[in-house]
Amino acid sequence: MKKTVFIFACSLFGSCLPFLLSAQDRSGAQESPAPATVPPDLTDLQLSEPRRLELQDALKHRDYKRAETILVEEAERDPKSIRTAKMLTMAGAIFFLDGQYLNSAIAWKKAEAIAPLDDRSRFTLAMAYVRLNRRDWARPELEKLVAAQPQDPLYLYWLARLDYDAHNYAVAISRLQKVVGLDPTMMRAYDSLGLCYDYLGQSNEAIKNFDRAVELNRLQSKHSPWPHVDLAGSLVSVNQLADAEKHLREALSFDPRLPQAHYQLGRVLEKQGSYQAAVLSLNQAIALDPAYPEPHYLLGRIYHRLGEDQLSKKEIDRFQELKKASEAPPVANSPSSPR
Numbered sequence: 001m002k003k004t005v006f007i008f009a010c011s012l013f014g015s016c017l018p019f020l021l022s023a024q025d026r027s028g029a030q031e032s033p034a035p036a037t038v039p040p041d042l043t044d045l046q047l048s049e050p051r052r053l054e055l056q057d058a059l060k061h062r063d064y065k066r067a068e069t070i071l072v073e074e075a076e077r078d079p080k081s082i083r084t085a086k087m088l089t090m091a092g093a094i095f096f097l098d099g100q101y102l103n104s105a106i107a108w109k110k111a112e113a114i115a116p117l118d119d120r121s122r123f124t125l126a127m128a129y130v131r132l133n134r135r136d137w138a139r140p141e142l143e144k145l146v147a148a149q150p151q152d153p154l155y156l157y158w159l160a161r162l163d164y165d166a167h168n169y170a171v172a173i174s175r176l177q178k179v180v181g182l183d184p185t186m187m188r189a190y191d192s193l194g195l196c197y198d199y200l201g202q203s204n205e206a207i208k209n210f211d212r213a214v215e216l217n218r219l220q221s222k223h224s225p226w227p228h229v230d231l232a233g234s235l236v237s238v239n240q241l242a243d244a245e246k247h248l249r250e251a252l253s254f255d256p257r258l259p260q261a262h263y264q265l266g267r268v269l270e271k272q273g274s275y276q277a278a279v280l281s282l283n284q285a286i287a288l289d290p291a292y293p294e295p296h297y298l299l300g301r302i303y304h305r306l307g308e309d310q311l312s313k314k315e316i317d318r319f320q321e322l323k324k325a326s327e328a329p330p331v332a333n334s335p336s337s338p339r
């Protein structure tokens with residue numbers, strides 16, 4: 001299995017492919033790409049009865065490794081057939097579900113070399129590239145989808161997300177305005193609009209869009225903490241600290257394990273002069289994400305104000321260590337061991 005994946009990687013991407021699984025930026029943490037799905041009907045794969053039952057059992061028990069091995073082994077039997085393209089397409093979905101994003105991309109690109117990808121597979125391929133922090137590879141896949149399905153807001157939304165990640169805020173705003181025109185109930189589009197306006201320093205527009213995202217979020221069956229965290233950030237910038245605190249506490253009621261919400265609450269409490277409460281929030285953020293630099297910096301500042309210079313120095317030193325580590329270029333993994 002490893003040898004097969006190694007051959008895929010070398011033939012498709014070359015020997016210097018960077019395997020980028022470094023920490024995502026704040027936008028990456030905001031929202032995870034939609035998971036792939038595996039069709040329940042396996043008849044198109046033209047497997048022998050014992051092999052079909054084995055694959056069916058592996059999928060039933062979510063034994064992704066066994067399912068991956070079956071599909072890749074079957075694909076090797078006739079590498080250029082339409083049957084193999086179907087095998088590889090399904091393998092791509094299973095690799096994605098298994099968190100093996102490099103392998104999923106390899107499988108889908110090998111399938112595409114034989115037959116065109118369906119829209120769902122192409123979209124999930126783009127999401128695999130996002131997971132790998134290769135937005136430059138995701139963009140052309142999303143552009144193909146937008147060209148083929150211009151009325152689908154999901155594809156246009158993700159193109160806008162790539163623009164946002166690239167700091168092309170004006171372009172992202174233009175796309176996102178089209179998205180909300182196509183789907184006025186897409187909460188995450190309003191949230192992303194708010195982020196774009198916030199980075200452009202247009203606080204009123206940011207707050208207006210965050211408010212709409214919060215309204216839509218409250219109508220969801222599963223609430224996201226992010227619209228409240230994002231709105232709180234804009235409210236802090238216009239010194240509406242009490243409202244910011246209210247939204248951060250609501251965000252934590254949705255997800256008490258979100259380190260960014262604890263950090264932002266620490267910021268608000270520090271600005272309000274509630275230093276001990278701020279210390280508790282910041283330490284909670286650190287406990288949830290030990291690699292998160294910013295809480296250490298703010299702790300250092302608070303400890304300095306409290307006259308705890310030794311603790312202050314310790315936190316500032318830790319901030320500098322983590323910041324340096326987070327800014328280090330990603331290390332390329334050998335494609336011979338992508339599993």
